[in-house]
Amino acid sequence: MLSSIATRCLLLSLFTTPLLAQTDTPYIPSTSKHAMVVTIQHNASDAGLEVLKEGGNAVDAAVAVGFALAVTYPVAGNLGGGGFMLVRMKTDQHGKALKAPEAHFLDYRERAPTAATADMYLDKDKNVIKGLSTVGYKAIGVPGTVAGLTYAQKTYGRLTLAQDMAPAIRLATNGFELTAEETKFLQTKYIEKDPESHRIYQRNGDFYKPGETFAQPELAKTLARIATNPGDFYHGDIAKRLAAFVQAGGGLITEKDLADYQVKDRTPLYGKYHGYDIITSPPPSSGGIVLLEILNILSTYDLPKLGADRSAAQMHIITEAFRRAYMDRSDYLGDPDFNDMPLTQMADPKYAAAWRESIDPIKPTPSEGLKRPAGFLPPPPAVPPVHESPQTTHFSVVDKDGNAASSTYTLNSFFGAGITAGNGLAFALNDEMDDFTAKVGVPNMFRLIQGPANSIAPGKRPLSAMTPTMIIKDSKLVMILGSPGGSTIITTVANDLISVLDNHLSIQQAADAPRFHHQYLPDRLDVEKKFPIAPVNELKETGYTVNRAGEFDEKSPGQWGDSELIYIDPKSGLITGGQDQRRHFGKAAGY
Numbered sequence: 001m002l003s004s005i006a007t008r009c010l011l012l013s014l015f016t017t018p019l020l021a022q023t024d025t026p027y028i029p030s031t032s033k034h035a036m037v038v039t040i041q042h043n044a045s046d047a048g049l050e051v052l053k054e055g056g057n058a059v060d061a062a063v064a065v066g067f068a069l070a071v072t073y074p075v076a077g078n079l080g081g082g083g084f085m086l087v088r089m090k091t092d093q094h095g096k097a098l099k100a101p102e103a104h105f106l107d108y109r110e111r112a113p114t115a116a117t118a119d120m121y122l123d124k125d126k127n128v129i130k131g132l133s134t135v136g137y138k139a140i141g142v143p144g145t146v147a148g149l150t151y152a153q154k155t156y157g158r159l160t161l162a163q164d165m166a167p168a169i170r171l172a173t174n175g176f177e178l179t180a181e182e183t184k185f186l187q188t189k190y191i192e193k194d195p196e197s198h199r200i201y202q203r204n205g206d207f208y209k210p211g212e213t214f215a216q217p218e219l220a221k222t223l224a225r226i227a228t229n230p231g232d233f234y235h236g237d238i239a240k241r242l243a244a245f246v247q248a249g250g251g252l253i254t255e256k257d258l259a260d261y262q263v264k265d266r267t268p269l270y271g272k273y274h275g276y277d278i279i280t281s282p283p284p285s286s287g288g289i290v291l292l293e294i295l296n297i298l299s300t301y302d303l304p305k306l307g308a309d310r311s312a313a314q315m316h317i318i319t320e321a322f323r324r325a326y327m328d329r330s331d332y333l334g335d336p337d338f339n340d341m342p343l344t345q346m347a348d349p350k351y352a353a354a355w356r357e358s359i360d361p362i363k364p365t366p367s368e369g370l371k372r373p374a375g376f377l378p379p380p381p382a383v384p385p386v387h388e389s390p391q392t393t394h395f396s397v398v399d400k401d402g403n404a405a406s407s408t409y410t411l412n413s414f415f416g417a418g419i420t421a422g423n424g425l426a427f428a429l430n431d432e433m434d435d436f437t438a439k440v441g442v443p444n445m446f447r448l449i450q451g452p453a454n455s456i457a458p459g460k461r462p463l464s465a466m467t468p469t470m471i472i473k474d475s476k477l478v479m480i481l482g483s484p485g486g487s488t489i490i491t492t493v494a495n496d497l498i499s500v501l502d503n504h505l506s507i508q509q510a511a512d513a514p515r516f517h518h519q520y521l522p523d524r525l526d527v528e529k530k531f532p533i534a535p536v537n538e539l540k541e542t543g544y545t546v547n548r549a550g551e552f553d554e555k556s557p558g559q560w561g562d563s564e565l566i567y568i569d570p571k572s573g574l575i576t577g578g579q580d581q582r583r584h585f586g587k588a589a590g591y
Contacts (some may be wrong), residue, residue, distance in 0.1 A: 008035060018432055029508040030577045032590025037061055039395040039563040042587035043176050044068040044077070047167035048397055049589040051159065057095075058397045059087055061158040062405035065167035065395045066149045067223060071072075071216060071425060072176055073534045074201065075185050075414055076393040076484065079222070080421060080429040082110035082144035083392075083409025085152055085545075086268060086468040088477065089403040093158050097401075101475070103279050104156070107264035108148020108409075109461040110141030110432040113252035118456045136253030139417040140430035141462070142261055145409055150230040151263040154195040165227040172223055175215030179585045183208050188414065196420035197428070217570040219427035225556075234258045241423035249419070260459070266336075271347060276501060282343075282548075283336045286329045287467025287490045289343055293325040294318075294494050295350030297359075309503040310513060310531075312538035314414050318498065319525055319544075320359045322491055326520035327370060329378035334454040335345055335461045342377050351376040364543050367523035392466065392484030396566045398477065398575060404566075406480045407466035408489070414566040435462035471497065476570050478505075483580075485561035488526070491517040492561040500567065507567035507578035529558020557582070562589075 030036070035058075037048035047063035047068035056064070062085060069077025085106040091097050121133045122350075130410050133139050153161050191197035198204060200216065208214055225232050232238045239258040246253040271278040271292040278295065280288035286338035298321050307313035332341055339411025345351060354373035358365065392410035410430070411417075417431035436456040454463040467489050481498065482549070483492040492515055499510040514531040518524070524545040527536060536546050550558025564586065565578035 004508045027508065027512075027579075027581050029506070029579065030588035030590055032575045032577075033573070034400040034575075034579045034591050035061075035398060036259050036566050036575045036588060036590035037065065037397050038566055038579055038586075038588040039065055039111065039116055040393050040562050040564060040580070040583055040586040041069060041073045041077070042585055042589075043072045043095050043171055044395070045587035045589040047171070048395075049591065050167055051164055052161065052399055053591065054159065055158045056399075057091070057157065057401065058094075058399040058403040058405045059089075059152050060159045061397045061399065061406050062087075062395065063149045063153045063157060063164040064162075064167055064407065065397070066145065066407065067165050068171060069393060069395070070145075071168050071171045071219060071223075073393060074428050076409075076411055078143075078145055078409065078411050078416070078430070079226075079427040080140075080143045080145070081409060081416060082108050082141070082430065082432065083407065084109065084281055084464070084466050084468055085148060085405060085407040086279065086281065087152070087156055087472060088279065088470055089156060089402045091369065093156065095158065095401065100404075101133060103268045103470075104264045105268040105282055106148055106152055107266050107284065107461070108143050108144035108151070109284055109464060110430055111257070111261060112256045112433065112436065112456055112458055112460045112462070113142055114254065114458045115252040116433070116456050116458055116460075120456060122591050133434040133436075134386045134413055134431050135418050137246055137249035137417070137419060140246055140419065140429045141432035142253055142257045143430060144263065146226060146230065146233040147261055147263050148409075150226070150503070151265075152517065155265070161230060162227045162539055165223060169220055169223045169227065171284070171478070172216045172220035177302050178210060178212055178214050179584065180206055180210040181585055183212075186214075191415050191420070194419050196426070197415065197418065202418055210385060215316050215424060218424055222425050222427065234261055234586055238425065241425055242421055245423045245425070246429070264337075267549050269343070271295060271338045273497075274501060275473070276478065278469065279472065280469040280528040281467050283333055283341060283463070284461045285466050286400070287465050287493065288469070289333070289346055290325045290329050290490050291467055291469065292347050292495055293328060293352065294321045294490075295497075296347065297321040297324060297350065297355050299497070300356065303498065303502045309499050309505055310516075312534060312535040312542075314537035315361075315516055315525075315535060316364070316542065317359065318494070319516065320353075322494070322518040323365065323367060323370065323520050324355045324358075324546070326518070327367070327372065328377070330520060332377070334463055338457060338460050348376065362542055367520050368521075392486070394468070394562065394564050395578075396480040396482065396485055396564050398480060398566055398568065402477060404477055404480050406470055408466040408468050408481050408482045408484065408521040410466065410484070431461055435464060436460070443458060467469060467493045469493055469497070471501070473570050477568055478570060478575060479568070480566040481563065483561040483563045488515070488517045488560045491515070491519075492563060496563050496565060507565050507576050511563040511565050511578035511580045512582075517560075528560065529556070562586075
């Protein structure tokens with residue numbers, strides 16, 4: 001008699017619809033022998049490559065990219081937001097080989113201002129006031145990007161901050177040529193009502209056209225001040241101007257909030273999957289532990305035997321792993337400086353095995369009736385039974401010595417809070433306060449249900465889905481990955497990882513493959529608009545509710561995420577950059 005797992009695999013093999021990654025136009029990925037930088041914006045990729053060629057290491061290049069994107073990709077690249085950077089160092093700052101590679105997770109996530117309160121977005125009847133946490137001055141958290149990038153440079157970089165920032169200052173001073181796609185971003189109605197945004201990005205209504213040069217002289221001066229004295233952003237004149245501007249608009253950030261901001265150099269999370277070592281993000285990113293839980297649940301399945309990449313058979317099993325891991329995310333995760341979280345229990349292979357036993361081999365498990373395996377986790381905080389922005393960006397870097405950086409940073413929404421800092425500062429400000437739990441049990445803009453562990457408190461960092469990750473095989477770096485996409489970030493990273501490691505797609509095919517997502521609540525399987533119909537229909541027949549993103553909106557591309565990936569062949573050492581072709585102004589730059 002077949003074992004239960006064998007029986008399930010036999011039944012699942014009945015789903016056989018194949019689906020390999022396809023793109024509208026063929027794209028030849030970049031390869032190199034020494035180093036690689038992959039970002040969503042070609043000038044930013046060139047900035048990172050320039051710094052590498054000047055003798056900088058992967059962290060120097062990542063810092064150069066971070067500041068360059070603040071100039072060239074203002075919808076998400078930023079000085080006024082925050083994020084995370086996972087670094088793996090094989091050499092010290094002088095280029096001397098370390099005894100063993102060292103991994104660090106730099107948390108430069110935004111913080112809630114001191115004046116923030118748990119009910120600050122509720123009306124007198126304790127209902128959430130629509131838009132208050134997403135648009136305008138009260139949505140702005142204390143930014144961490146400048147602290148994070150300058151900390152990374154000082155602690156792990158090889159060059160000077162001025163050298164790393166030189167490309168960004170040059171791009172802001174001289175400008176850069178806009179593509180048609182980039183001009184459309186700048187024409188958004190979202191920022192028309194903010195005077196500074198409308199002036200800087202939209203020329204007061206005289207919109208930039210494709211091929212025109214976009215220069216930002218005020219931002220160039222701000223960047224130059226940071227390059228000369230990075231402390232000025234948090235303790236000097238920039239801090240004074242920023243606090244005064246936010247408070248004048250009714251926001252909460254003070255000079256003391258800025259002065260008190262600190263980067264957290266945290267220990268990454270580690271896991272294993274099919275012979276690979278996973279290095280990933282700890283809280284306040286929910287991404288790493290949820291990714292590890294997904295992979296632990298999938299660890300005993302031979303996915304290729306069930307069907308091809310994106311076949312209904314594979315999608316069913318992967319989706320059920322998504323559903324279970326996201327259930328735990330909603331109940332337990334928050335800022336580690338404010339909460340004790342059962343991370344060890346969540347990452348326990350025995351817990352994954354118990355979850356695995358609850359997966360039906362053919363049919364979906366309704367989220368409403370999903371029961372967590374008993375005896376592993378403490379009771380979750382009580383959450384009422386009420387059934388994150390795409391505008392983030394990720395970049396990946398590896399240098400000639402094998403040092404690597406995987407960084408995801410964000411303004412949260414498209415152009416953040418829709419506010420650009422005045423007083424001569426000229427950078428967009430985040431609306432990261434929406435990533436907190438405004439009211440327990442009520443979904444945020446990404447329809448994520450979040451628990452008390454992520455409630456608003458002074459100085460607290462909101463929970464995030466950002467998941468910068470690295471894959472190691474026999475002590476050799478194999479992959480650097482991550483993505484934007486709000487609540488879909490974790491599943492996008494999982495999609496990419498599985499496509500390469502299990503299904504042997506190339507790094508470019510993985511970046512371009514159509515994506516699918518399930519986050520426990522709402523109980524539906526989301527797929528991109530261009531997802532082939534055949535596997536979708538198969539899954540519908542088994543009981544899934546399927547939502548095709550943007551299906552009824554002709555103007556919507558119906559897609560999410562932006563995977564900027566690097567793959568290093570373990571045998572040849574050849575480096576391949578996978579630049580996501582959902583956007584056509586990015587670049588994988590190597591030498």
